[in-house]
Amino acid sequence: MSEQKALLLETVNGPFVVSTVPILKPGPDQLSIKVVAAALNPVDWKVQAWDILIKEYPAILGSDIAGDVEEVGEGVAGFSKGDKVFCQGYFVSEMGGFQQHALIPADIVGKIPPNVDYAQASTIPLGFNTAAIGLLRAQPEGAGLNPTFDPNVNFSGQPALVVGGSTSVGQFAIQLFKLLGYSTVIAYASARHADYLKSLGATHVIDRGEVPVGSLAEAAKKIANAPIKIAYNAVGDNDSRAACIDAIVEGGQVADVSPEAKDPGNGKRVISIIGTSHHPPHREFGRILWKTLPRLVQEGTIVPNRVEKIPNGLAGIDEGLQKLKANKVSGVKLVAFPQETA
Numbered sequence: 001m002s003e004q005k006a007l008l009l010e011t012v013n014g015p016f017v018v019s020t021v022p023i024l025k026p027g028p029d030q031l032s033i034k035v036v037a038a039a040l041n042p043v044d045w046k047v048q049a050w051d052i053l054i055k056e057y058p059a060i061l062g063s064d065i066a067g068d069v070e071e072v073g074e075g076v077a078g079f080s081k082g083d084k085v086f087c088q089g090y091f092v093s094e095m096g097g098f099q100q101h102a103l104i105p106a107d108i109v110g111k112i113p114p115n116v117d118y119a120q121a122s123t124i125p126l127g128f129n130t131a132a133i134g135l136l137r138a139q140p141e142g143a144g145l146n147p148t149f150d151p152n153v154n155f156s157g158q159p160a161l162v163v164g165g166s167t168s169v170g171q172f173a174i175q176l177f178k179l180l181g182y183s184t185v186i187a188y189a190s191a192r193h194a195d196y197l198k199s200l201g202a203t204h205v206i207d208r209g210e211v212p213v214g215s216l217a218e219a220a221k222k223i224a225n226a227p228i229k230i231a232y233n234a235v236g237d238n239d240s241r242a243a244c245i246d247a248i249v250e251g252g253q254v255a256d257v258s259p260e261a262k263d264p265g266n267g268k269r270v271i272s273i274i275g276t277s278h279h280p281p282h283r284e285f286g287r288i289l290w291k292t293l294p295r296l297v298q299e300g301t302i303v304p305n306r307v308e309k310i311p312n313g314l315a316g317i318d319e320g321l322q323k324l325k326a327n328k329v330s331g332v333k334l335v336a337f338p339q340e341t342a
């Protein structure tokens with residue numbers, strides 16, 4: 001059996017170790033993907049620190065993959081060996097991105113359009129899924145703004161708020177609000193990202209260095225030309241959630257990245273997002289998403305995050321995760337290249 005390099009989380013709260021594991025054959029409906037680029041996410045250090053989401057150790061993590069189709073499983077149509085693809089990894093080892101070859105269900109894989117490279121493509125899957133599931137997916141799992149990606153849906157005239165606009169997820173939420181036709185898209189982020197976030201579709205950026213989160217709701221309401229019915233919380237802590245809840249009108253909704261997020265019981269809805277199209281209840285939505293996303297990227301409607309490349313293949317990932325954990329990553333996505341592992 002052929003072998004590959006993988007980054008193993010060996011035990012609960014254990015270290016990440018580069019190791020050698022077998023290359024698995026794709027099962028029915030799966031693609032075997034040679035992982036060229038794998039983006040890093042906060043969930044990866046959270047799994048290590050908090051022992052969440054993983055059922056079996058040693059585990060291979062990594063939720064963002066871009067690479068080449070290597071082998072096509074039985075029953076798969078529409079993909080061939082050599083296709084350049086991007087997709088979400090998942091929390092079972094065969095589907096993790098922190099290895100040189102991963103197995104992913106073909107129905108939630110997209111082809112990389114020619115205008116983005118592997119590294120850029122790898123910045124999109126988890127962030128975009130988390131933004132889209134929270135905003136577009138039907139209620140109760142999402143805010144139900146456009147579950148079928150219908151191009152005729154339009155919220156012109158309405159305002160929206162994104163707290164954590166410069167996060168990876170927040171950047172995609174801003175772009176989705178623009179796609180949905182919102183007239184006012186207010187982002188809360190550091191001022192140094194203002195021009196970039198405006199290029200993505202924010203109409204206003206409230207500087208989090210100047211306006212404390214406790215004053216954010218008032219500041220957002222002042223900017224908004226109408227009651228705010230929808231907010232996206234890409235930070236997910238209690239203060240940011242309280243600001244979102246305060247900013248929206250009764251009957252309004254907050255899509256929140258935290259698993260702890262709950263309805264406040266005051267006529268406002270808070271959605272706790274499970275941001276993966278692998279999640280069985282999201283699967284149908286995920287299929288629609290992955291059919292639509294390559295076109296949105298190709299036409300420039302959805303642009304990738306800015307990339308910071310990590311050296312040393314899989315061996316560089318641990319240091320990158322420590323930077324994420326220490327809040328030392330701002331407005332960029334860290335991307336590793338598993339094939340460069342020594």
Ligand SMILES: NC(=O)c1ccc[n+]([C@@H]2O[C@H](COP(=O)([O-])OP(=O)(O)OC[C@H]3O[C@@H](n4cnc5c(N)ncnc54)[C@H](OP(=O)(O)O)[C@@H]3O)[C@@H](O)[C@H]2O)c1
Pocket residue numbers: 041042043126127130163164165166167168169170188189190191193208234235236240256257258259272273274275276324329330331332
């Ligand atoms: N529920 C899910 O399925 C799901 C999926 C994906 C992510 N998440 C969670 O969503 C969160 C964001 O993930 P990510 O990958 O998008 O993060 P990220 O890109 O790594 O976030 C870094 C950014 O966070 C911003 N930030 C930190 N504290 C902030 C605050 N109090 N207010 C506003 N901005 C703040 C910083 O902004 P500035 O540079 O502007 O200061 C920085 O640019 C994480 O907690 C992650 O675990 C959840």
